[in-house]
Amino acid sequence: MNTRRLTWRAARLVGSRAETDAARTLVFKIPGWPGHLPGQHVDVRLTAEDGYSTQRSYSVASASDGDLVELTVQNVPGGEVSPYLAEVLEVGDEVEMRGPVGGWFVWRPTGVEPVLLVAGGSGIVPLMAMIRARRQAGSRTPFRLVYSVREPRQRFYAEELRRAGPGDAGLDVAYLYTRSAPDGWPRAAGRLMAADLGAHGWPAGLAPDCYVCGPTGFVETAADILLALGHDPRKIRTERFGPTGG
Amino acid sequence: MGIISRGFRGRPRDEGVKLPPGQYLTHDFPVLSAGPTPRIPLDRWEFTIDTEAGHTHRWSWEQLLGLPAETPTVDLHCVTKWSKLGTAWKGVSLDVLMEDVETTAEYALVHSYGGYTTNLPVEDLLDGQAWITYQYDGEELAPAHGGPARLLVPHLYLWKSAKWVRGIRLLNDDWPGFWETAGYHNYGDPWREQRYQGD
Amino acid sequence: MTRPIEDAYQDGNALAGPLREIFAVDVTAADGRCAGCGLAGPLASLRVYGPAPGWVARCPGCEEVVIRLVRGPDAAWLDMRGTVSLRIPLPADPQGTASP
Numbered sequence: 001m002n003t004r005r006l007t008w009r010a011a012r013l014v015g016s017r018a019e020t021d022a023a024r025t026l027v028f029k030i031p032g033w034p035g036h037l038p039g040q041h042v043d044v045r046l047t048a049e050d051g052y053s054t055q056r057s058y059s060v061a062s063a064s065d066g067d068l069v070e071l072t073v074q075n076v077p078g079g080e081v082s083p084y085l086a087e088v089l090e091v092g093d094e095v096e097m098r099g100p101v102g103g104w105f106v107w108r109p110t111g112v113e114p115v116l117l118v119a120g121g122s123g124i125v126p127l128m129a130m131i132r133a134r135r136q137a138g139s140r141t142p143f144r145l146v147y148s149v150r151e152p153r154q155r156f157y158a159e160e161l162r163r164a165g166p167g168d169a170g171l172d173v174a175y176l177y178t179r180s181a182p183d184g185w186p187r188a189a190g191r192l193m194a195a196d197l198g199a200h201g202w203p204a205g206l207a208p209d210c211y212v213c214g215p216t217g218f219v220e221t222a223a224d225i226l227l228a229l230g231h232d233p234r235k236i237r238t239e240r241f242g243p244t245g246g
Numbered sequence: 247m248g249i250i251s252r253g254f255r256g257r258p259r260d261e262g263v264k265l266p267p268g269q270y271l272t273h274d275f276p277v278l279s280a281g282p283t284p285r286i287p288l289d290r291w292e293f294t295i296d297t298e299a300g301h302t303h304r305w306s307w308e309q310l311l312g313l314p315a316e317t318p319t320v321d322l323h324c325v326t327k328w329s330k331l332g333t334a335w336k337g338v339s340l341d342v343l344m345e346d347v348e349t350t351a352e353y354a355l356v357h358s359y360g361g362y363t364t365n366l367p368v369e370d371l372l373d374g375q376a377w378i379t380y381q382y383d384g385e386e387l388a389p390a391h392g393g394p395a396r397l398l399v400p401h402l403y404l405w406k407s408a409k410w411v412r413g414i415r416l417l418n419d420d421w422p423g424f425w426e427t428a429g430y431h432n433y434g435d436p437w438r439e440q441r442y443q444g445d
Numbered sequence: 446m447t448r449p450i451e452d453a454y455q456d457g458n459a460l461a462g463p464l465r466e467i468f469a470v471d472v473t474a475a476d477g478r479c480a481g482c483g484l485a486g487p488l489a490s491l492r493v494y495g496p497a498p499g500w501v502a503r504c505p506g507c508e509e510v511v512i513r514l515v516r517g518p519d520a521a522w523l524d525m526r527g528t529v530s531l532r533i534p535l536p537a538d539p540q541g542t543a544s545p
Binding site for chain 2: 453454
Binding site: 004007040041042043057098099101102103104106216237238239240241 | 453454455456457458459461462465466468471474475479487488490534
């Protein structure tokens with residue numbers, strides 16, 4: 001366990017991949033990175049030439065991999081930081097990063113109970129880190145992901161989640177669309193409801209570990225549904241992103 | 247200074263206007279909070295001034311609106327570095343509210359619905375320096391910005407302009423408020439950049 | 446932080462970085478008890494407002510302030526009088542106190 005006090009480190013962009021029209025995954029190299037647990041996040045600090053600086057938190061999207069850290073950033077129109085990260089930052093550029101931080105909203109492969117992941121929009125990011133860490137660890141813990149997003153084009157990691165490789169045996173993925181569903185989709189477009197978690201979650205009797213991540217309103221709704229379905233509040237971990245990414 | 251990120255500009259920062267040291271000009275109106283937005287029904291809203299002798303002066307919403315009002319246009323300077331110039335308010339001057347208040351107290355503790363407090367010298371509330379405002383930019387003051395009424399004392403950093411104001415206690419001793427007991431400066435003059443204790 | 450969004454709070458996970466500048470271990474997984482209403486839970490479950498002018502973490506039960514944290518240019522002010530005490534998970538150390 002890293003027990004030194006954390007300071008800001010230089011993080012250099014070494015690669016990027018588009019996820020959607022408005023989001024991309026950034027691959028940073030941070031010499032001396034101590035590794036991270038799935039679910040943890042980093043603080044990113046940007047400084048302009050005149051000394052003005054600001055910071056934001058981003059969940060780590062990747063499983064631990066040497067000194068590489070991946071973040072997936074959604075461009076929020078009018079935001080101060082996300083348009084810069086999603087569109088301006090180029091390979092070779094540097095930002096400052098502090099982390100990894102967060103010891104509560106974390107999944108470790110040592111658990112026995114099944115895992116339910118409930119993602120609202122960009123809340124999928126830390127949950128994807130858990131899926132990737134599961135694959136990396138060769139874990140057979142049963143995972144169910146319920147991923148709520150406006151429409152199919154807005155899904156992150158769509159290809160990776162579709163291409164279920166042998167490392168993903170025991171992972172079930174259910175998408176629910178809130179604004180526009182494909183033709184013939186069995187579920188009409190609409191917000192997350194109890195029936196969605198009833199159908200695609202785990203029964204409370206299996207005592208699953210539940211991780212819910214997304215905007216505050218989504219997380220409140222999902223957590224309330226899980227409680228109503230009988231899940232133990234101590235087994236529900238939430239991470240609220242706040243109303244905007246900014 | 248941290249590592250410079252190539253091409254990062256941040257919010258537009260206008261160099262052409264005279265601002266207090268360290269401030270940036272903004273054209274929107276950021277909302278910063280220490281807690282949930284209180285909702286106070288107007289029929290239960292009141293504003294009080296408590297003197298050091300224990301007397302309470304009280305105004306209901308109707309009474310506040312019945313007092314002579316002013317429409318000051320002022321510049322706002324937030325300790326988080328944004329400044330917003332030429333903001334238009336409507337409210338009652340503290341000179342009017344304090345007119346019949348008998349006091350020799352030097353210090354004031356302002357308290358708000360929701361529990362927020364902030365302190366300042368009584369003399370900084372008087373002589374046209376402060377208002378209890380209930381309109382911003384020609385409209386009812388929105389809850390997110392401190393409505394139904396907030397204190398406005400623009401010569402100090404904006405954390406002194408307590409949102410959701412409920413009353414003022416006049417005290418013989420200074421009583422640091424919410425942010426003043428958490429590291430922020432006791433007085434908060436933007437032109438002397440008094441942000442933190444010890445500045 | 447430009448649109449006036451009402452009651453926009455995050456949860457205690459947002460304090461992980463700022464508190465990690467001060468404490469040598471992550472404390473968001475630490476269990477605390479609200480000095481106001483006695484509700485116990487991990488710091489990660491607090492309702493957190495901020496980061497400007499400072500972090501204010503409130504009890505999800507009674508909304509009283511549990512933690513305040515202000516980060517200045519060369520100091521941090523930390524007020525934890527809203528917690529009764531914290532139970533902070535630490536790595537088991539079979540040899541006794543390790544040197545820093």
